[in-house]
């Protein structure tokens with residue numbers, strides 16, 4: 429069976445109708461020298477017809493591969509060869525968007541299960557659920573920089589956008605340092621996007637969109653199901669992966685949550701960040717149950733080494749960030765990658781109230797951390813770490829402004 433069979437219905441390409449705004453811009457796309465038209469980037473990029481912003485709808489997700497495998501008897505499904513099929517499916521489904529990412533091995537030294545359950549479509553993409561509109565690309569603003577974007581620029585519109593959120597932290601610049609590592613965990617990151625004129629290869633403000641560089645494996649744990657482990661050292665601030673899956677409205681998530689609660693296993697991750705508080709309660713959720721990548725196997729820890737960070741690329745709507753995982757400290761070879769499902773700071777005792785107040789799954793937590801709270805709840809992305817950092821910066825600022833040398 430050709431592997432393309434499994435991907436065949438994935439091409440839901442919307443032909444976005446040209447808005448009045450875009451049509452009027454189109455007329456200005458060409459200037460000319462004598463009778464020869466000159467196409468300018470400034471005009472070109474504003475014509476939506478020139479971009480192939482592909483949209484993926486959850487209704488187009490395919491389950492052919494796992495239906496096929498699950499139709500066989502257990503002896504076939506539990507054959508050790510299935511491991512290679514699983515690893516191959518990962519490579520196959522990410523070849524287009526993550527071609528340089530290191531191979532992900534599936535390892536089980538605990539029991540005979542060769543792979544995690546065949547219950548999801550492996551993907552790095554976001555699949556829009558029912559009632560979710562595609563991003564309004566007419567609103568996407570790109571910068572006019574040439575070559576690399578400069579973190580000291582006074583004109584880069586992506587930097588200006590980033591500054592709106594990073595200014596509080598008294599550390600001007602992009603969300604990433606020159607090595608592409610996240611500078612302040614929890615602060616939303618605004619990467620350069622498809623409408624920017626900077627150089628895709630050179631610009632340092634493009635990290636998540638370049639894909640995974642770190643080496644990880646999916647390994648069975650003794651009492652938490654499957655987990656994700658570092659195959660090589662991972663430096664603090666390194667991008668780990670995108671929490672991909674179905675992008676849903678919160679009401680659909682509530683409905684699914686009831687079902688998942690029965691099984692004691694959930695892959696629902698709320699889009700719940702401090703900068704979205706003005707919009708009220710959680711509006712969107714990513715569900716990695718039916719579609720997702722290795723990040724769906726990251727387990728909860730009360731002393732985590734990773735964190736979910738909001739990241740914007742080709743998305744003008746502030747309520748719809750991507751959920752990007754980053755290492756929050758240096759991670760050694762063989763160490764399990766985990767984040768705190770509640771997004772809470774493990775050093776903050778007040779977080780216990782929230783933990784007890786939640787209505788979602790409460791499993792016994794097997795994270796093994798010295799400061800383990802004993803309970804593991806549903807996934808959420810709250811950001812107390814960023815707030816603590818902000819308070820810390822304010823205190824330094826206050827101290828500096830009050831300090832009068834003798």
Ligand SMILES: C[S@@+](CC[C@H](N)C(=O)[O-])C[C@H]1O[C@@H](n2cnc3c(N)ncnc32)[C@H](O)[C@@H]1O
Nearest residue numbers: 652653654692693694725727728793794795804
């Ligand atoms: C997002 S999944 C993580 C991957 C999961 N271990 C698997 O095998 O598919 C979340 C589920 O993993 C389990 N889990 C995650 N962290 C845990 C922990 N620290 N202790 C116990 N169970 C955990 C819970 O069943 C939880 O609902």
